[in-house]
Every structure is written in C-alpha cells, then in structure tokens.
Amino acid sequence: MDQTEFSHVTGGALVKRGLAEMLRGGVIMDVVNAEQAKIAEDAGAVAVMALERVPADIRREGGVARMSDPFLIEEIQQAVTIPVMAKARIGHFAEAQILQELQVDYIDESEVLTPADEAHHIDKWKFTVPFVCGATNLGEALRRISEGAAMIRSKGEAGTGNVVEAVRHLRSITGDIRKLTQADSAEIYAWAKNLQAPLELVREVSATGRLPVPLFCAGGLATPADASLVMQLGAEAVFVGSGIFKSSDPARRARAIVEATTHFQDPAVLVSVSRNLGAPMVGIEMDEIEVRLAERGW
Amino acid sequence: MRVGILSLQGDFLNHFSILERLDVEPVLVKTPADLRVDGLILPGGESTAISMLLQSSGLFDPIRGLIRDGMPVFGTCAGMILLARSVIDGREDQVGFDAIDIAVRRNGFGRQVASFETDLDVAGFEDGPVKAVFIRAPVVEKVAEEVEVLASVDYQFPDSSGRSVPVICRQEKVLVSSFHPELVGEDRIHRLFLRLI
Numbered sequence: 001m002d003q004t005e006f007s008h009v010t011g012g013a014l015v016k017r018g019l020a021e022m023l024r025g026g027v028i029m030d031v032v033n034a035e036q037a038k039i040a041e042d043a044g045a046v047a048v049m050a051l052e053r054v055p056a057d058i059r060r061e062g063g064v065a066r067m068s069d070p071f072l073i074e075e076i077q078q079a080v081t082i083p084v085m086a087k088a089r090i091g092h093f094a095e096a097q098i099l100q101e102l103q104v105d106y107i108d109e110s111e112v113l114t115p116a117d118e119a120h121h122i123d124k125w126k127f128t129v130p131f132v133c134g135a136t137n138l139g140e141a142l143r144r145i146s147e148g149a150a151m152i153r154s155k156g157e158a159g160t161g162n163v164v165e166a167v168r169h170l171r172s173i174t175g176d177i178r179k180l181t182q183a184d185s186a187e188i189y190a191w192a193k194n195l196q197a198p199l200e201l202v203r204e205v206s207a208t209g210r211l212p213v214p215l216f217c218a219g220g221l222a223t224p225a226d227a228s229l230v231m232q233l234g235a236e237a238v239f240v241g242s243g244i245f246k247s248s249d250p251a252r253r254a255r256a257i258v259e260a261t262t263h264f265q266d267p268a269v270l271v272s273v274s275r276n277l278g279a280p281m282v283g284i285e286m287d288e289i290e291v292r293l294a295e296r297g298w
Numbered sequence: 299m300r301v302g303i304l305s306l307q308g309d310f311l312n313h314f315s316i317l318e319r320l321d322v323e324p325v326l327v328k329t330p331a332d333l334r335v336d337g338l339i340l341p342g343g344e345s346t347a348i349s350m351l352l353q354s355s356g357l358f359d360p361i362r363g364l365i366r367d368g369m370p371v372f373g374t375c376a377g378m379i380l381l382a383r384s385v386i387d388g389r390e391d392q393v394g395f396d397a398i399d400i401a402v403r404r405n406g407f408g409r410q411v412a413s414f415e416t417d418l419d420v421a422g423f424e425d426g427p428v429k430a431v432f433i434r435a436p437v438v439e440k441v442a443e444e445v446e447v448l449a450s451v452d453y454q455f456p457d458s459s460g461r462s463v464p465v466i467c468r469q470e471k472v473l474v475s476s477f478h479p480e481l482v483g484e485d486r487i488h489r490l491f492l493r494l495i
Contacts, residue, residue, distance in 0.1 A: 008414040008453070015413040018433045018481050022342050022375070025307040041389075044351065046307060046344040081389065081404060082344055083434065105410035105434070128411045262306050262351055263328065 016130035016150035019083065019105065020214040023047055023151075023237050027227070027258050028216070030054050030241040033072065034079035040244070043254035047083040047105065049239065050076045055112050055159030056242035056281065059291065065113040067095040073102055085132070090297050091117025093126075100129045106151070108132050111296035112158045112241075121297065124148030134218065136169045136294050138176040139195035142205070143298075145213055146198045152211060154235070155294040156219015159242050161283035163226045165294060166219045167233065173215065174234040181209045219294070222247070222280045224260030224273050231264035246281035253277055299495060302327040302335035304361075306351035308343020308376060312480035316488050330360050337370040337495040340377030342433065342478050345385075345404065348376055349392045358393055365397050370471040372491040378474035379404060379436050386439060398472040399442035400464075406437025407453065418477075420449040420466060420486070428484055430465065430477040438464040438476065445469045 026046030031037040037048045052068045053061065067088050077084050083105035088095040090109055095116075099107050109122050111134050124131040125148035134155035135141035141152045154173065156166030176195075183191055183206055192202040204212055217235035221227060222243035230238060238261055240254075247253045256273035263269035301317055303310045305326040317324035317339075325335050338361065340348075352358040365371055373381040379388070383396050386403040407413070413434055417427040430451070441447060441464055448466040455461070466475045466487065471494050479487045 008416040008451070010412060010414045012415055014415050014431050014481065015410075015433055018431050018478065019410055019413065021309040021312065021478075021481060022344065022433055024309060024311070024343075025305075026344060026347055041346060044347040046347050081387065082346060083410065100411065103409045103411050130410065258347065258351070259354060262355075266328075 011128035013150065017213050019130060020132070020151035020216075023083075023216075024214060025262060026237050027254070027261050028085065028237065028239045029244055029254060030239070031076060031245070034075045036245055036250075037076045037079045037084075039251050040254060041080040041082050043251055044258035045082060045254065046237070047085055048076065048080060049108060049241075050084055050086045050104070051112075054242040054245060055293070056161070056246050057159075058112065059159040059289070067092070067099065067113070070098065070102055073099075073104060077102075077104075087113055088122070089113040090115040091120050091122060093122045096122050096127060100127055104129060106130050106132055109149075110134065111155060111293045115296050121147050132216070134294070134297060135173065137172045138180070138205075139197045140297070141173055141211060141215075142195060142197035142201045145211065146201060149213065151214050151216060153216040153218040153239055156217070156221070157286065157289070158219045158293050160220045160286070160289065161222040161243060161246070161281040162220045162286065163222070163229065164220070164286060166217055166221065166230060169219070169294070170217055170230055170233050170235060177205055177209060177211070180206045221257075222283065224256045224270055224277075227257050227260040228264040228270055231261060237261070243281055248278035253280070299323065299492070300325050300335045301492070301495070302333065302338040304338065304340045304348070304357070304377075306355060306357075307347050308341040309478065309480060310341040312478075313339050313341050316480055316483065316485050320485060320488060320492060322492060327357070328355065330356050333357075333360055333364065337372070337491065338364070339491070340371065340373040340380050341480070342375035342377065345376040345379040346389055346392060348380065349394070353393060362395055365395055365472075368471055370473075370491065370494040371397060372473045372488070374475050374478050374480060375433065375435055378402060378476055381472060381474055398467060398469045398474055399445055400438050400467055400474070401440035402436040402476075403439050404436055405434050406439070407432060407435050408456070410434055416451060418449050418451065418465065422448070423486055428479065428486065429482045430479075431481050432477045435476045438467065441467060442469075
C-alpha cells in the first residue's frame with residue numbers, strides 16, 4: 001500500500017476487491033483488438049480482457065501463449081472507457097510488472113497462457129493493481145487469495161465453448177463452502193489440512209458462508225443460457241472468451257449475454273434474447289481435447 | 299418504508315445489506331413492476347452498462363418520471379454519474395436522469411491503480427470520519443449554487459496543483475457520493491438519505 005501526500009491510500013485490499021464488487025452482475029469479454037473492444041463496450045460489457053489470441057485459437061494453433069504486446073493493450077485502453085484487464089502467465093511477475101506500468105485495471109494470472117513457473121504463483125500483495133486468478137476448487141481459490149488475489153473465477157475449460165467444466169468447478173467451490181459453514185470448530189482444522197489452505201481463511205469462509213473476494217465464472221460459456229446457468233449456481237459475474245467473437249454475430253450475442261446475466265432469473269427475458277441469435281461457436285467435447293488448461297496452476 | 303435498489307448491475311447487494319440493518323424494507327428493482335417504492339438507490343457499477351440496461355429493461359422513463367415527481371434518490375459512484383446534470387468524457391449514447399445540478403468527469407481520478415481509500419470528515423457527522431473508498435471514481439467538476447456540498451477531499455492531480463473535490467452533494471431530495479459507503483458497512487450516509495424520504 002502507498003500513502004500519498006493527502007494520506008490517501010492506494011493498492012489496499014479494499015480498493016482491489018472493491019473494483020471486483022463493482023463488476024458484479026456484469027460480463028467481462030475477451031478482445032484481441034480495439035475494434036472488438038468497442039463492440040464489447042457497445043454491447044454493455046463491464047470490462048474487457050485484452051489478449052493476443054482468444055483461447056480457442058491458442059488451443060488450435062498451439063505454441064507458447066504470452067502476455068499481449070503493450071501497443072495492443074494501449075490501443076484498447078484508448079478505445080474504451082470501461083476497465084481494461086490483461087493476462088500474465090502464471091508466476092511471470094515481470095509480465096505483471098509491465099502490465100501494472102501500463103495501468104491495466106486488473107491482471108488475470110491465467111492458465112490460458114503457458115505457465116512461466118511450475119511451483120510459484122505471483123506474490124500479488126506486492127502490486128498496486130489487483131489480480132484475478134482461476135480456481136477449480138475451494139482450496140485452490142483460498143491459496144490464490146492468500147497470495148493476494150482480489151477476485152476468483154472458476155477456471156472452466158477455456159476455448160471449448162463447453163460449459164461443463166465451469167459448472168463442475170463452480171459447484172465444487174460453492175458446494176464446499178456450504179459444507180464448511182456446517183463444520184464445528186474442531187473440524188475447521190481438518191478442513192484446512194484437506195483443502196491445503198490457510199486456517200484463517202478457512203475459518204473466515206466457515207463463518208461468512210462466502211469467499212472473502214467476489215467469485216466469478218469463466219471457461220466455456222457460449223450462450224445466454226450458459227450465463228443464466230452459472231449465475232443461478234452462484235457466480236457473481238461472468239467472463240466470456242471465445243464464445244462471443246467466435247460466433248456468427250458477435251455484437252448481438254454479446255448484448256444477449258449481457259441481458260441474460262442481469263435477468264438470469266427471468267426465463268421470459270432469456271427466451272427473447274436467445275431467439276434467432278445465429279450460430280454459436282462450435283464447441284468441443286472434453287474427451288476430444290489434448291491439453292486441459294484447467295490443470296495448469298495448483 | 300420500502301426503499302428500492304436499482305439491481306441491473308453493480309454492487310446492489312452491498313446496499314441491500316445496509317438497508318436491512320436500518321429498519322426499512324429493501325426492494326431489488328429489475329423491472330418497472332418493482333418500482334412501488336418510497337425512495338431509490340442507484341448503486342456503484344459500470345455506468346455505461348447500467349445506462350444501456352436501464353433502457354432495455356424499460357426502467358429509464360418511469361424512474362425519470364418518479365424523480366421529477368419528487369421521489370428521493372441516492373446514487374453512489376456510477377449512481378452519481380447517472381443522476382448528474384452533465385457527464386464529461388461519457389459515451390454519447392449514455393442516458394442520465396439530470397436530477398442534480400453538477401458536472402462530473404468519469405474516472406476523473408485515473409485508472410484503477412489510482413483508486414484510493416481515505417478518512418473523510420462529513421458535515422454534521424459528530425461521531426468520527428467516514429472510511430471513504432474511491433474506485434475509478436468520478437470527479438465533480440462543477441457544482442451549482444443550489445447544491446449543498448457535504449464533504450470534499452483534497453487531491454493532487456498529476457497535471458495540476460492540489461485542489462478540493464466535492465464528494466458528497468445534495469440538492470433537495472437527491473443525494474450523491476462519488477465513493478462507496480456500502481463497501482465498508484458505513485450506514486450514516488444511508489441514514490441521511492432515509493431522512494429525505
């Protein structure tokens with residue numbers, strides 16, 4: 001945390017988690033250039049995620065996936081007024097330093113890029129800019145929070161257009177939270193051991209019944225119905241990656257997913273926004289894929 | 299007393315928790331049918347997204363009508379932007395309620411790395427300062443004479459000398475703050491709002 005001359009404090013947990021709170025009920029969209037960023041903002045996105053290739057292309061083309069070119073991020077920052085996020089490789093704190101210097105609004109330490117460190121995630125407390133990290137279960141989520149993540153997103157399986165893994169991860173996290181709230185004081189220690197997570201965080205979740213930071217959902221969402229599904233399962237906002245710009249009519253689909261995320265409990269709205277939406281991205285079954293991105297990180 | 303919270307996007311549930319403690323009935327407002335309320339809170343969030351959702355949900359016109367008829371409203375951050383007379387650096391198609399005679403600049407303090415927290419003295423609050431959290435907050439650039447400024451922060455902008463920025467303003471039944479009392483469980487500003495109802 002830094003103190004300015006008027007004793008205003010920047011980079012504290014309150015402002016980092018606070019921005020995530022502001023994004024609740026919204027849609028964060030993957031974009032690879034300024035033109036896509038404009039389409040996302042016009043459709044009502046609450047933020048955009050700048051990256052070089054959407055996950056579906058990373059999956060198809062292979063090779064090492066890295067942080068975007070700073071020029072591309074600056075172009076996107078100039079094109080829109082909403083927050084701009086960008087991805088750094090797991091453990092690649094130098095990429096994160098560059099992204100902080102560029103003043104991106106959130107860094108996603110992301111399994112979608114090729115990991116740079118096989119044992120350590122970034123020490124996120126050292127940064128003024130907030131971080132979001134993926135998680136497949138409650139233990140992983142709490143380990144990321146202990147390293148300073150200010151937002152957690154379920155990992156799902158990015159670039160597949162298949163929501164099944166996102167649902168698995170979300171249910172695993174929220175299901176364990178529900179069970180943990182029933183644990184007595186002695187059982188909390190066993191939970192901390194089994195989750196491989198810090199005792200204090202486990203105790204906090206047990207007492208409050210929620211993560212200490214907002215829980216969003218990502219990985220494989222492609223339709224308004226997918227957004228409604230994960231919101232009803234307890235996600236507080238959604239990330240949509242390849243699902244928008246790999247569909248036949250990105251602007252309309254983006255808008256429809258925004259409406260579906262707001263009105264996720266209103267089937268009449270879901271019908272009207274889903275009608276005649278054009279072709280969604282072509283999805284992939286889990287047993288057809290070679291690389292499971294969700295297994296990156298620990 | 300029924301107090302609505304605009305619940306299209308943003309931190310509306312944080313406002314809900316505060317109202318629950320204050321002996322009023324909070325109502326999440328997503329459609330025009332939810333508008334049977336005595337006052338309305340516009341929460342923090344992304345003002346561009348909320349502005350679009352206000353139009354598609356059919357809420358914009360009825361809310362504007364209710365404000366013109368004197369319904370008390372309270373806006374925090376994005377809510378302040380939606381209630382302001384004019385928005386500098388907004389999107390051209392962004393709609394607003396023109397309910398309080400101030401001009402605001404979106405993200406006027408800078409990007410997220412400049413988001414800050416500070417202790418704030420508020421006019422009339424005897425029991426200590428407010429913990430004020432500013433998240434990509436709007437800057438109030440102009441305030442009409444009829445508008446009462448209840449709190450200001452001194453701020454050093456990168457391109458000029460330090461100046462005092464109004465952060466809580468009131469004009470008749472309209473109350474706005476550029477920060478988020480709802481994020482820290484601060485309820486004194488909400489109580490101030492309830493006294494307008």
